[in-house]
Amino acid sequence: MLHFSPAKTASILIALLIGLWLAAPNVMPESWRNAMPSWLPHQTLTLGLDLQGGSYFLLEIDQNAVIKDQVTNLRSQARQTLIDNKIRSQAALQGRGVLVTLPNPADTARALELLQPLGNAADGNLFGVGSRSADITSSSPGQISIVLTDAGLRERMQRIVERSIEIVRRRVDATGVTEPLIQRQGDDRIVVQMPGLRDPERFKGLLKQTAKLEFRLVDFSMSAEQALQTRPPIESEILYSQDGRVPYLVQDQVMVAGEDLVDAQATFDQQTREPVVSFRFNTNGARQFGRVTEENVNKPFAIVLDNKVLSAPVIREPITGGSGQISGDFTTQQAQDLALLLRSGALPAPMTVVEERTVGPGLGQAAIHSGEMAALVGSLLVVAFMIASYGLFGIIASVAVALNVGLIFGLLSLLGATLTLPGIAGVVLTVGIAVDSNVLIYERIREEVRAGRTVLMSLDAGFARALATILDSNITTFIAAAVLFFVGTGAVKGFAVTLGIGIITTVFTAFTVTRLLVSWWYRGVKPRSIPI
Missing domain, CATH: 1.20.1640.10 (Multidrug efflux transporter AcrB transmembrane domain)
Structure with missing residues (x-):
């Protein structure tokens, strides 16, 4: 031995x-x-x-925003489905659901059948198995209710938390913080610990921003001031500039979404030398962006980030290269942060910092x-x-x-x-x-x-x-x-x-x-x- x-x-x-x-x-x-x-x-x-030393954040996902976003999507899908099948209708938000009103009550049975797929677990697992996301019923002729289910909402919140953890991790990694701890806590909260973080205020701003980028057309059926005095058209809404001073009347329909971005970098405009963010779309986004700009030459195209209008430039000519730039009186740091947010992807729902500690x-x-x-x-x-x-x-x-x-x-x-x-x-x-x-x-x-x-x-x-x-x-x-x-x-x-x-x-x-x-x-x- x-x-x-x-x-x-x-x-x-x-x-x-x-x-x-x-x-x-x-x-x-x-x-x-x-x-x-x-x-x-x-x-x-x-x-x-x-x-x-470093910073500790406890983030909470806004469940009300998740419900609002899902209900808004249901309304758009229901409206488009009925339009495609030549059924006249009006759809209005009602609590956790949508109330569809049909001028012709005789269309109720057919419309109900067409709208039933909207309640399926569209983003369920690999085999499409999951709880129904919405119950679709008709209590009286000419009216159809689309209401979110509790089980479907729970499953959606679970997926949103998982997706949010992935996005937060990308944002943390992009700042160079070593060995961060990012994990789920409860049903709708995320814990983020970042050893050695030197600028917690800047990073807190990065965590709080959803970074949901949208390209929408400006509505010219009336001015923004008229819409404020009366009410905006059914398919449009009033959004404000980043400083909250300038109102814009923009269409609800998102022409091109930020999900199609593949790259974003902070650069300088060659003419004005001001900081801007250059972006590039994937093949699908480039095709859609080119089609929209070709069909809307000489019309303003609103660039919306988290329901704030960054700018609304006029489309001078079709943009078919799949790339462009975003300007908005940025500082160099703001342009770098925005590029970082766009590269890491948009959070599926807004988050709030409910607890913060600095060691x-x-x-x-x-x-x-x-x-x-x-x-x-x-x-x-x-x-x-x-x-x-x-x-x-x-x-x-x-x-x-x-x-x-x-x-x-x-x-x-x-x-x-x-x-x-x-x-x-x-x-x-x-x-x-x-x-x-x-x-x-x-x-x-x-x-x-x-x-x-x-x-x-x-x-x-x-x-x-x-x-x-x-x-x-x-x-x-x-x-x-x-x-x-x-x-x-x-x-x-x-x-x-x-x-x-x-x-x-x-x-x-x-x-x-x-x-x-x-x-x-x-x-x-x-x-x-x-x-x-």
Whole structure:
């Protein structure tokens, strides 16, 4: 059991050297890391929000806006369906649904049949299975009600939350924040943690904007001022400029949607040198954009972002290249932010910041200092106990524990993990677990010595018979860490990752490395007794 071949010894030492080398950049000055060759490991642990400082946001999706958007879409679809089938109708919003009125009551049965598909789970799963999104009924001739269902709304909210998490992640990644935490909380909330964020106000503005870009035609049936004094036409609405001063009467129908954008970049207008946003459509968007501009030459084309009119330029000639630019008295920063929002995609629903916390770097340094002191004091007490209890073997165990901690930080750096306070707690706990394995081995050796066995037989039997117990205890702890990782969130996951990696390195150092050190001691000293 104490015999190690040269190949096995070399493999153990190489594994230790690689692990410690991966951990080394964490304690090196930055100037040293910059001077190192590019092929050597440079990656260091990323500090979490509680250590490095940063911002925490709790976002809530506006369910009322989701309902309004869905009902508006139902009204447009119902109106278009009946128009295509030459059935005259009027459709008005009514609470969580649409009331369709037919001038000719005899069309009720046919219209009801035509409108039934609107209640299907159109955006359900792969097989089209899902709850009906709306109930479509007729309480009296000439009237049809289209009302959203609770089950359909719940499913839609779930999809909207999942989609919103994806969009928020794109926006966070575009700002360069490292190791953000973005996860769902409840039915309609999202938690966003961003370590090291320097400008929380700017980022809060990015998170709050839906970035829903639309291209609509301006309605010339009356002026915006007349519409304000009376009421706008049924298929139009009044929107205002970004500063809220200039009203525009625009058609409800979206001619081209921002979903067809494939790129957006902040640039400068070649003539005015003002910041603008250049955009480019995909094939479908380019085709639609070209058709609309060709059919509406010399008419204003409103560019609408989140129900605010950025500008309403007049179409001078058909734009068939699939690209264009958005102007609106932007600053350079505003143009860059708008381009970022358009590239990452529009949120499916507006979100509001219901909770915000900022952790300063000073608090993070205090947490690091407290964590370091806890780890140092705990480790020193463990080392003192081991040396007092087992003498030379206690020193060997302490060396193995120190190597174990180095391997933990090396693997965490290799994986690009984020170190948090719970992660530091996991390291401290791992130190205790590692020492526990050595205690099992040493106590087993003592029993063999008391039974009258020789030095070599006692050492060999101690390691061999303790192995099964070490594996059992560490496997059960690893299972608990795995459950914490897959079930827990946030800080619990950080603790589970550190603990899980620590258990793997513990089995290696507490048994294999300790056994190698004891083997070297035995071959070098040839002892007649065991100092334990």
